[in-house]
Structures are given as C-alpha cells and as structure tokens.
Amino acid sequence: MWAEIDLCSEDLKSKRFFFCVGDWCDWGWTMRKATWGLLLLLTCAATCDQSGQNQDGEQKGPSRRGHVSVVVVGSTGDLAKKYLWQGFFNLYASQVGKGYSFSFYGGGLSPDGRGTPLLFEILKSQDCPVDVSDERCALVREQFLRLAQYRQLKTEEDYQALGQHIETQLKQEGMVEAGRLFYLSVPAFAYADIAQRVNRSCRPPGTAWLRVVLEKPFGHDSNSAQELATQLASSLKEDEMFRIDHYLGKQVVSQILPFRKGNRKLLKSIWNKHHIDRMEIVLKETLDAKGRISFYDQYGVIRDVIQNHLTEVMTLLTMSVPKNLTDCKEINRNKLKVFSALHQLDMPSAVLGQYQTYNSEVQLELNKTKDHFSLSPTYAGIAVHTTMPQFDGVPIFLVSGKLLDERVGYARITFKNNVFCAQDQTSITCRPKQIVFYIGQGQLQYPAILVSKNLFKPALVNNGWKEVIENDDTLLFGIPLSDYYIQTPVVQQEAYTELISQVFRGRRDHFVSAESLLASWKFWTPLLNSLKHTFPRPYPGGAANGNLLDFQLQGREVRFCSEALVNMIPQEKTESFQVMQGKYRSADMVSAWSKELVERLAHDLQEAAEESVQEGTPFHLALSGGSSPLALFKQLTQHHYAFPWWNTHVWMADERCVPPNEAESNFRTIHDHLLQHVHLPYFNIHPMPVQLNQRLCVEEDGGALVYEQDIARLVNSSSFSYVLLGVGFDGHTASLFPGNRLGSSGERLVALTESPLKPHQRMSLTFGAINRARRVSVLIMGKGKHELVTQLSRIKDTPDRWPITKIQPVNGRLVWYIDYDALLGQ
Ligand SMILES: *[C@@H]1O[C@H](CO)[C@@H](O)[C@H](O)[C@H]1NC(C)=O
Ligand SMILES: *[C@@H]1O[C@H](CO)[C@@H](O)[C@H](O)[C@H]1NC(C)=O
Ligand SMILES: *[C@@H]1O[C@H](CO)[C@@H](O)[C@H](O)[C@H]1NC(C)=O
Ligand SMILES: *[C@@H]1O[C@H](CO)[C@@H](O)[C@H](O)[C@H]1NC(C)=O
Secondary structure, eight states: OOOHHEEEEEEEHHHHTTTGGTTHHHHHHTTTSSHHHHHHHHHHHHHHHHHOEEEEOOOOGGGGGEEEEEEETTSSSSIIIIIHHHHHHHHHHHHHTEEEEEEEEEEESSOOOHHHHHHHHHHHHHHTTTTSOHHHHHHHHHHHHHEEEEEEEOSSHHHHHHHHHHHHHHHHTOOEEEEEEEEOOOOOOGHHHHHHHHIIOOOOOTTTTTEEEEHHHHHSHHHHHHHHHHHHTTTTTTTGEEOOOOOSHHHHHHHHHHHHHHHHHHHHHTTTTEEEEEEEEEOOOOSOOOOOOHHHHHHHIIIIIIIIIHHHHHHHSSSSSOOSSSSSSHHHHHHHHHTTHHHHHOOGGEEEETTTTHHHHHHHTTTTTTOOOOOOOOOOEEEBBBBTTTTOOOOOEEEEEEHHHHEEEEEEEOOOOOOOOOSOOGGGGGEEEEEEEEETTTTSSSEEEEEETTTHHHHHHHHTTTEEEESOEEETTTTTTEEEEEESSSSOHHHHHHHHHHHHTOOTSSSSSSHHHHHHHHHHHHHHHHHOOOOOOEEOOOGGGGGTEEEETTTTTTEEEOOSSSSSOOOOTTTSOOOEEEEETTEEEEEHHHHHHHHHHHHHHHHHHHHHHHHHEEEEEEEEEETTTTHHHHHHEEEETTOOGGGGGEEEEEEEEEEETTTTHHHHHHHHHTGGGGGOOGGOOOOOEEEEEESSSSSTTHHHHHHHHEEEEEEGGGGGSEEEEEOOSSBBTBBTTOOOOOOOOOOEEEEEESSSSOOEEEEEEOHHHTTTTSEEEEEEEGGGGGGHHHHHOOOSGGGGGGGGGGGGOOSSSSEEEEEHHHHHOO
C-alpha cells in the first residue's frame, strides 16, 4: 500500500490539483496516521493508478472532469463573509472526491498584504457542513485553505495577471480546465467594468465554461436595467450570466413548482379564481435600515425586495407549471407570460409607510440638514391583479416593511370556503382553508409547506423533505398547527449554498433571466414613477404600529384602513368640496378636481344607463378615443360593478384608419381599458368598420355607410342614449377637425374625415349624428387645456374653426365636465 502511494507521490507533490482529484491524495498525505486514513489511501492509490498511466493529461476516471477556478470579487465584504465563502466551502466539501479540482481566488481592492490576512480570517471561520463529521471537516478546511489565495483585483492589469496566473498554473500542473466561476459581490455600478475585464483577460480558452454570478440591484428602473443589461451583454453571453435572487435559493421557494407539479391532480381543480380567495406574499423585517441608508435611501422597499424577491414568488405561484422543471427556457417563457398578463399598477395600487426615525437616520448618514426629507418608503402594501383567466379578480398582496412586529417570510394562499355548517361551526370542514409556503423565520422557526387538512393531504414530492407531526398548539394565522399537514426539508440549507452549487452544476432554472428581469422592471417602473412624490405614512415601529399599517382593497385599489395618527402628509388639494355646478357656453357644467370629476361622470353615466333599463330600452353609448376617457373607464371597471352592461351597446364616436389590434386604434384602447373588464354581450359591441376588403378606409368600400346602417337598424331614431366626447387643442371633437366641410346637420351619420395629425384618415360620427343624441357629455381635463377652455368660453361666431362649438343637441342635453386644472389653470 505504501509502495503504491509512494509510486505516485512525486506526481502528487507537483500535481496535487490534477491527480487523484488532488484533494484525496493530499488527505492521504496529511492523514497517514489517522485511524481512517487507510480508506483514503486506498482510494488515493486507485485514483493515482488510473491517472498515473496518462502523463499527457488525458486522464480517465473521475479526475478527468478538470479544474475549476473560483474567483470571488469583493471577497472580504459583508455578503462574502456571511454567506458566499460558506457556500463555496460547502461546495468544495460536497465535491471532494468527485473528479473536480479547484482553486479559489479571493479578489478585492486592497493590496495583497492587507487583503490576505483578512481573507484567511474569514475562510478559517467557515462552519462545517451539517452532513460532514468534524474530523473530516477539519481536513477539508485545511485543504480548502491551501487552495485559496488573495489577489488584488483593481486594474485591468490585475485581471490580466489573474488570467495569466490561471493559465500558467493549468499548464504547469498539466490540468484540463473545466471552467471559471466569477462571483461579483460588488456594487452594481462596477459590474460592467469587471465584466469587460473578465471578457478581455480571464475568459477561458476552448470548451471550458465561464460563469459570472451577479447580485441585485440590477438597475433601479426600466431604463437603467436595460442599460445595464446591454452593457453586460457586450462582455458576457446570456448563458454565462447567473443573476442571483437569493430568494429563489430558499428551500421553500425552490419547492413551489415541484410542489405544484407533484400535487397537480389535487390542485388542478382549486388553483383558480373560483376557489382562491387571495394570495399574500409577505416579507416582514424587525430591523431598520441603519448603516445601509446610503444604499437603501436610493431604493426604498419596493426596489429593495418587492420588485425582485416577492415578484419572483408571485410568478412561481401564478405561472403555468413547466412540463420539465429544470428546463430554464420553458420556465422563462412561462414567467414572461405572467408579466404580460398583469394589470398595470399606479398610485392607488399601493400604500406606503416610513418608520418614524428613518428620516433622522437619513440626515445623519447622508450628512443632510435638518430640513431634508426623504420620501423613500420602508413599508409598502401593494395589490396586484392579473388578467390571466385562471386568476382574474384574485388579489395578490405583496407586502414588505422594516421595523415591523416580526421577522418572517411567507406566501399564503387562502381559499374560499363554500361549505355551510348547519350546526357545528367549529367542525373541520368549516375552518379556514389555506396553503402556506413558510419561507423562513417567524413563529415556526423552520421552513415548511403547510396545507389545511380540509383541503387535501399533499404528497411528499422530494425525498429531501419530510412530514412534520406537530403536537403543540402553536397557532399559525390563528389556526393550530394540528390543522395542517406540514412538510419541511430534512436538512436546512442556506440559499447561497444551494445557488452556488447550482451555478457550479450549470443549472440556470433558479436564476433570473435578462428577459424576465426587464419584464419585472417594466411592470414596476410606472408605479415607482407615480409614487415619486407620495408622502409615506409615518409609523412608530414594532408592536406600537398596531393597526396603523393595515390596508384594504377597494376594487383594484388599496387604502389604509385607519386614519393616520400623525398626519404629516400635506394634503395638496384639500379644497373643501368638491364638485361645483355651473354654466359653460350656456350649457350645464360640472367641475371638480379630476378624481371627483371622473367619479361624478361615472356616476351620471350609470344613472343614465339605469334610466334606459327602466324604460326597457337598450342604452346606446358612443365613446370617443384618445386618452381622456381612460380615467373614466378605470373608474367604471373598478367601482361600478352594478353598471347594467348587459343592457348596453358600445358604439364609437370616431376611429383612426388603422387595424383594430394596433395600439393607435381607438377600438383597441376601448377594448383594453373597458370592454376587456366588463361583461357585455359580444353582439352589443360595435367597432367602426375601418378595415374592409383588406384595406383601410377606402370610400368605395362603404365602411361609413355600413356603420350608418347598423346605427339606423339598432338605435331608435338613430338617437344615441349617450355620446361621450373630448376636445383637442385645435377645438376638434370626435374626428371632426377645423375646416371640415361637414355641415352641422345633414343626412349622413358617419363620414370619412381627414386629420392634420397622423394617422390622417379617420372615420367619425357627424355633427348630425351627435346632435341627435339624448345626452352628450364633453370631458376636458388637465392644466394643458386651460387656454382652450378660456378661449372656447368666448367664441361665438366662427364655429367652423372650432368644431366643438357645433355640438348642440337638438332634443338632448349637453353637459360639460371640466376639471379645476383645465378650468382655473392652477
Ligand atoms: C468579448 O471580447 C471579445 C474581444 O476581446 C469580443 O469580440 C466579444 O464581443 C466580447 N463579448 C463576448 C460576449 O464575447
Ligand atoms: C429537462 O430540461 C433539461 C434542461 O434543458 C434537460 O437537460 C433534460 O433532459 C430535460 N428532461 C426531460 C425529461 O426532457
Ligand atoms: C458632512 O458634512 C460636513 C460639513 O458640510 C463635512 O465637513 C463632512 O466631510 C461631511 N461628511 C461626509 C461623510 O460627507
Ligand atoms: C323611439 O323614439 C321615439 C322618439 O324619438 C319615441 O317616441 C319612441 O317611443 C321610441 N321607441 C321606442 C321603442 O322606444
């Protein structure tokens, strides 16, 4: 035995990385006298024998898998200290004897003299992996330390030197290279430069892989994320980049899809809007942002954890389960579908809070004066909705905050209970039904998946998991643990350990693709922009928050349940009330701040529709295009559930000559913002026929006539119940522009017209058609329209230049809805 080991000991000395997978051989040496050393030696000898026969580097057996160089840039920072080196140590321990050899480079800005002791201090203190005995761990650690070195990585030359070092070493030791793993644990602004240097100086030759791991933040909005993505793409290929969201490495999070797949038969019938009451994705922290303010204040809670961690969990809960759980392309496709189906968020989709001492921390850490006020939220509650038919109408709450009552992360799906218990209300069938993905911390103290016993008994889909038979009466969400089936991982594993192991194995399914990253930013950016000037509600922190941060859903909007105790929010527009009535151009006018104005208009519209219902006649509503009615549509779809849509016909006041599915199409706008969200019979929808015979608005195709005939056929006396109009800066309304030759009465109801703006061709109701209506409303909003409103109030005798002034219903009523901004120009 000794002879055998001695035979290859020469090789072992010089090629310890190469032969015998290095590690095992070295163990053999160091542990000659160890009681269990024999086994190692045997293994070593066997391995040596194999590789020893092949001095030209063409190894057989496990050692042929090659050499891996790991480079941690930012290797002595907080993250590296707390998680990354532990992850690499665990990786190393798990790979010992499996055919790879390693070297580890800790990179940093400090010169070697200063960095080396710092690095080794950290490396020495790594914990033993749970499944490794102390004895063995001591060996692995010793070996790990020998394979590690510190390198200053500051300049281009430093990276060149590193690249050369790796190559020289490989050559000297006759090693085959498997790949290089760079972990960038540095601020995001440094990514692009480092990626460029890695590409220039450290890219491995031949078939060896290059993997570069990046951490959030990947930008702070849509544009910056896109910019960063473009910069990185010039240095690294998409499949070389591993964007970490460490939440995806949490055991419970990475189990969501396997759980859904493994229990699909049971979930199939209940994973939908008919059964799910709501989803809650929550990450609560008890700590504040002290010490991190210079980072945190630029981001705030939405960018810090909601745009990434909670959004990822949301996609895992709502995406369709991929056929192949490790196929990252399919996962990516399914995630993108989730993003494309989300309702856009804006200001009323969120409530914001800020713990009370935050601002003084900002002043202190950012060196600001006492009058500096930060608007960064440290708490946010957001209601997300999707148009996916499966979940349409199911609210998804995303909530996170600092200085809350407990530290916990979970995703909870509560189900509607459709059972009626005649007598025993406490019987199990009557209790709440839920599935909880308990991600970590909190009351349970262990990660787990819980399913109410009155739902179903979930299968154990992964042999790394076990059932928990819990006897105590701990309450979770008010329900004793004994009411749940509980699963938990057999061994608890840090997220970083899991993810580092996946990078090493080249598995990408738990990483964030560029596409889904950009989709996520595209989804969050409009909300972030709309909240830019919103004052967050101050909260004291911890238990003292009481119910202060509770919020409730109204339609798709949220608001705090209680009035704030300390109201620091300067109310911009608190002018007493609210809706004013008067006369404008000798017709009725309603005026208010835009929000109240839209509420009033929606209310009036519904009243008019209900009148028609009472008369037993259909409500014929003609809508114009443009952006002004969008707020009205939103109000109608989110607050007017009793609107008699089934009795309503939707007509168009005008249309642009473009195909109906194009963004410029008025019908498309009305479809996306109104029709899509309400239930009215399809045959009550009347788009203008601008596209006939595969061409757009050609006179001889007679589109205008077709529409006119439809009106005459369906609308009694061709008199619409309600026409809603806006006004352009040039005084046009519908698509009736200044200088149009159409008279204000006349026989025609519909005509082709010309716009000075693109697309020039239009189809429009005529003055004649509009003036027959029973009711016409003109909606004007925004400061930009103030000049116009002033001008219109004076014009008397040049109606051809101001088409809107030709709107004079013959038997109907005209009402102007003008908001204060447009009316007063403030
Ligand atoms: C990497 O650098 C080379 C030149 O050094 C360049 O041709 C290439 O486009 C860069 N990017 C990628 C992704 O390879
Ligand atoms: C699943 O996808 C992975 C990665 O694309 C692939 O390697 C594997 O063969 C696939 N499995 C099946 C059963 O298709
Ligand atoms: C804080 O401001 C003071 C006075 O303006 C200045 O002397 C000091 O260097 C600043 N400190 C930091 C950390 O910016
Ligand atoms: C149709 O309209 C006329 C007046 O325009 C009205 O007298 C008549 O009652 C209406 N018919 C129905 C069925 O509503």
